Amino acid sequence: VRRVRVDLGPRSYTVAVGAGILDGLGAAVARLGPGRRALVVADAAVAATYGAAARQSLEGAGLTAALATLPSGEASKTLGETARLYDAALDAGLDRRSWIVAVGGGVTGDVAGFAAATFLRGVPFVQVPTTLLAQVDASVGGKVAVDHPRGKNLIGAFHQPSLVWADVATLDTLPAGELRSGLAEAVKHGVLADAGYLAMLRRRAAVLLAGDREALARVVAGSVRIKAAVVAADEREEGGPRSHLNLGHTVGHALEAALDFGGLRHGEAVAIGMVAAGRLALGRGLWSEAWQAELVDLLGRLGLPTAIPAVSAARIMGALKLDKKSREGRVRWVLPVRPGAVTLCDAVEPAEVGRLLLSMGALP
Amino acid sequence: VRRVRVDLGPRSYTVAVGAGILDGLGAAVARLGPGRRALVVADAAVAATYGAAARQSLEGAGLTAALATLPSGEASKTLGETARLYDAALDAGLDRRSWIVAVGGGVTGDVAGFAAATFLRGVPFVQVPTTLLAQVDASVGGKVAVDHPRGKNLIGAFHQPSLVWADVATLDTLPAGELRSGLAEAVKHGVLADAGYLAMLRRRAAVLLAGDREALARVVAGSVRIKAAVVAADEREEGGPRSHLNLGHTVGHALEAALDFGGLRHGEAVAIGMVAAGRLALGRGLWSEAWQAELVDLLGRLGLPTAIPAVSAARIMGALKLDKKSREGRVRWVLPVRPGAVTLCDAVEPAEVGRLLLSMGALP
Numbered sequence: 097v098r099r100v101r102v103d104l105g106p107r108s109y110t111v112a113v114g115a116g117i118l119d120g121l122g123a124a125v126a127r128l129g130p131g132r133r134a135l136v137v138a139d140a141a142v143a144a145t146y147g148a149a150a151r152q153s154l155e156g157a158g159l160t161a162a163l164a165t166l167p168s169g170e171a172s173k174t175l176g177e178t179a180r181l182y183d184a185a186l187d188a189g190l191d192r193r194s195w196i197v198a199v200g201g202g203v204t205g206d207v208a209g210f211a212a213a214t215f216l217r218g219v220p221f222v223q224v225p226t227t228l229l230a231q232v233d234a235s236v237g238g239k240v241a242v243d244h245p246r247g248k249n250l251i252g253a254f255h256q257p258s259l260v261w262a263d264v265a266t267l268d269t270l271p272a273g274e275l276r277s278g279l280a281e282a283v284k285h286g287v288l289a290d291a292g293y294l295a296m297l298r299r300r301a302a303v304l305l306a307g308d309r310e311a312l313a314r315v316v317a318g319s320v321r322i323k324a325a326v327v328a329a330d331e332r333e334e335g336g337p338r339s340h341l342n343l344g345h346t347v348g349h350a351l352e353a354a355l356d357f358g359g360l361r362h363g364e365a366v367a368i369g370m371v372a373a374g375r376l377a378l379g380r381g382l383w384s385e386a387w388q389a390e391l392v393d394l395l396g397r398l399g400l401p402t403a404i405p406a407v408s409a410a411r412i413m414g415a416l417k418l419d420k421k422s423r424e425g426r427v428r429w430v431l432p433v434r435p436g437a438v439t440l441c442d443a444v445e446p447a448e449v450g451r452l453l454l455s456m457g458a459l460p
Numbered sequence: 461v462r463r464v465r466v467d468l469g470p471r472s473y474t475v476a477v478g479a480g481i482l483d484g485l486g487a488a489v490a491r492l493g494p495g496r497r498a499l500v501v502a503d504a505a506v507a508a509t510y511g512a513a514a515r516q517s518l519e520g521a522g523l524t525a526a527l528a529t530l531p532s533g534e535a536s537k538t539l540g541e542t543a544r545l546y547d548a549a550l551d552a553g554l555d556r557r558s559w560i561v562a563v564g565g566g567v568t569g570d571v572a573g574f575a576a577a578t579f580l581r582g583v584p585f586v587q588v589p590t591t592l593l594a595q596v597d598a599s600v601g602g603k604v605a606v607d608h609p610r611g612k613n614l615i616g617a618f619h620q621p622s623l624v625w626a627d628v629a630t631l632d633t634l635p636a637g638e639l640r641s642g643l644a645e646a647v648k649h650g651v652l653a654d655a656g657y658l659a660m661l662r663r664r665a666a667v668l669l670a671g672d673r674e675a676l677a678r679v680v681a682g683s684v685r686i687k688a689a690v691v692a693a694d695e696r697e698e699g700g701p702r703s704h705l706n707l708g709h710t711v712g713h714a715l716e717a718a719l720d721f722g723g724l725r726h727g728e729a730v731a732i733g734m735v736a737a738g739r740l741a742l743g744r745g746l747w748s749e750a751w752q753a754e755l756v757d758l759l760g761r762l763g764l765p766t767a768i769p770a771v772s773a774a775r776i777m778g779a780l781k782l783d784k785k786s787r788e789g790r791v792r793w794v795l796p797v798r799p800g801a802v803t804l805c806d807a808v809e810p811a812e813v814g815r816l817l818l819s820m821g822a823l824p
Contacts, residue, residue: 175539186610214578217605217616218696241581246550252581253617332582 098317102236102324104256104331111236111260111324113317115309118149118263121197121224122157128258129220131193134161135185137208139200139226141168146226146266147199154197161197162188166204170357173207173243175251181211185219192216195258201227201274202234202362206252209240213255223257226266228278228312229363232285232319235260237327237341247418248349248357254332262320264312272305276399277363279304280344282315283394284366285322288340291435293318294394301397340438343430344369346419347453353415354407367400368456370432375452376444377431387435409450409458416449462681466600466688468620468695475600475624475688477681479673482513482627485561485588486521492622493584495557498525499549501572503564503590505532510590510630511563518561525561526552530568534721537571537607539615545575549583556580559622565591565638566598566726570613573604577619584622590630592642592676593727596649596683599624601691601705611782612713612721618696626684628676636669640763641727643668644708646679647758648730649686652704655799657682658758665761704802707794708733710783711817717779718771731764732820734796739816740808741795751799773814773822780813 097114112124125134134154138147143165154161164184166172185196196219198208205223212221223235241252267275279297286294296318297304303311323341330336348369352360360368374391377383392402404412419427426442433439454460461478476488489498498518502511507529518525528548530536549560560583562572569587576585587599605616631639643661650658660682661668667675687705694700712733716724724732738755741747756766768776783791790806797803818824 175543179539182608182615186608186614210578214574214615214617216614217603217618239581244546244550250550250580251546251578253578254581 100317100320100324103328107256109258111320113262113313115313116265119153121150121261122153124259125195125222126157131195131220132159133190134159134195134197135188135190136161136163136197136199137181137204138165139168139204140165142200142226150197150199150224166207170203173203175242177207178211178242182215185215192219195220195222197222197224199224201230205230205235206241209255210242210252213240213253220258221255223260225262227270228267228275229281231262231316232278233281236320236323262316264309264316267312273361277361279398280363280367280400282319284343285319287432288343288438289322289436294435298394340430343438344373346427346429347372350412350415354411359405364401367395368404371402372452373431382431382433404453404457406459409453412453412458413450464681464684464688467692471620473622475684477626477677479677480629483517485514485625486517488623489559489586490521495559495584496523497554498523498559498561499552499554500525500527500561500563501545501568502529503532503568504529506564506590514561514563514588530571534567537567539606541571542575542606546579549579556583559584559586561586561588563588563590565594569594569599570605573619574606574616577604577617585619587621587624589626591634592631592639593645595626595680596642597645600684600687626680628673628680631676637725641725643762644727644731644764646683648707649683651796652707652802653686653800658799662758704794707802708737710791710793711736714776714779718775723769728765731759732768735766736816737795746795746797768817768821770823773817776817776822777814
């Protein structure tokens, strides 16, 4: 088992990464605190398998654990589903020391985490990510949220987990497209912080896509290490490096929104968004053609898209205007400056973005 | 203007107390941070007066301020009303640096504060309390929440304000019953932390009830000073003195719940709850008959009730079981040990509580 520490003073926690470690969850939770009740919130797709296993492990360690199921998909990220979890938490008799345990992908972690952040003004929270995207990225860092009809993640909190328990054996049952989507966030971590990690992803692309557990565990631990350092330096995204994690997410989120969150997986949208960020950086002399070609090549090896699908540039531009990370109306872009380093830039005119989107395949 | 600092490291803030200071709100907010947009959330009862004045003051300081109205009363403490505030915040174009400004009593501060805690994962929050209860207690300390059908304040967060702006001139229009209700929390502060403050309340009871601004400002600043020290020592109620602030609230909340939150004002319920806590302390030899008589006398001078109205002991006991502050099913009581000091006790059997409630006037 690889253990990565997220260093946040009194809110520090461990991310455990390994293959076949789900059985050990209960003992790990029992060691962490005095709470003896838990609510396991599982994505419907894995409730009968990993959700039940997590519950069984908790019960085996002497806890009383209930299981609540969350319908799969982004459509579950609502205040209404959160309210259902409050009901389940009350039914399960949770108190302030009890655990809410999320078993699933980013959506499950977001909704269960937001419930944990707000139930009784905050109860301890454990992440058991079962998608690669959640293991390398979403389960670490404490961002939890639900969506508003006018935008993703507009309602949320910072609520750090007490433990992240990432079992790469759960990725055996993950659809191939979801595996690729997770690898896009790993590429992002390499581009923003670690050229060596990026090179490793290139070397191991084939075994990663084949689902090799050892290779995947190395990627999960590597990405978590990068993200942990960023989060430790800027927990609440207050002017420090945390905003770097938005690399690829400006165009990425806007693309997802323009496609009504139905046409692309999150990681696919981020892959396209990273290509767009690279192009903007190129145009400013911050980034080289060779690095851009390497980025596009790596994304291609990982089966990720690098061009914009059939959606109008105007729709993407409309979604960009609602970007949550804007300040007084200006979007803040994260642009690569070399493999392993990025910078922030808010001097990007809409006309330039419009031309870029068209050149990347958006419809006029 | 009296200024009391709430010392919470990076989350420290000032509570300003004065008479006729509402006009200065905008300038104070503009000095605090870079945000240039604000959403004023005002209780419907004061929206046209203090809400409009707050908005005008913000606009006068160069901010763009919108006004949202919250219906008066506890029934507004819902996720649904919070969702209305998210809509208003989006309509007003708020970003992460923008302000949410609560103008009203505890309910307004709770709902607007919960919206501020969760909109865009948290935006800066300003409290402009216009009831004595909110000025002496609710506006300080960062507890924000909405209710769940099964209990008060079950959904919430800790979100410290950036500024509390308490204008005692707004109390001129406060109903007398609301003034008395606020004084109950001031008595609570004296009992748990400061015998001298308690003596001052006794001496000034008559002028306070007459609405004397200077006397009220002194009480607000005195209570805030006590609460600020408690909150600074135990921001998130994690085993430290913050739980002492629940003095009188165990029976108080249960009484309110048993009366469906319609029969008693919050402070009135807390007054009765303090008498009950005193009686439990007496029975344990922790507290004297003389101190209990003084407490009952002071509450009486302030026009506050000290006996339980016509509601059945069984209903109150039922509500006690759902107490949010319980641990694994045991209620934690705050009991006075002398004027200015309290202790925690969870060794109180339901049968003893039942007898106490009956002896204080509850119906069998």
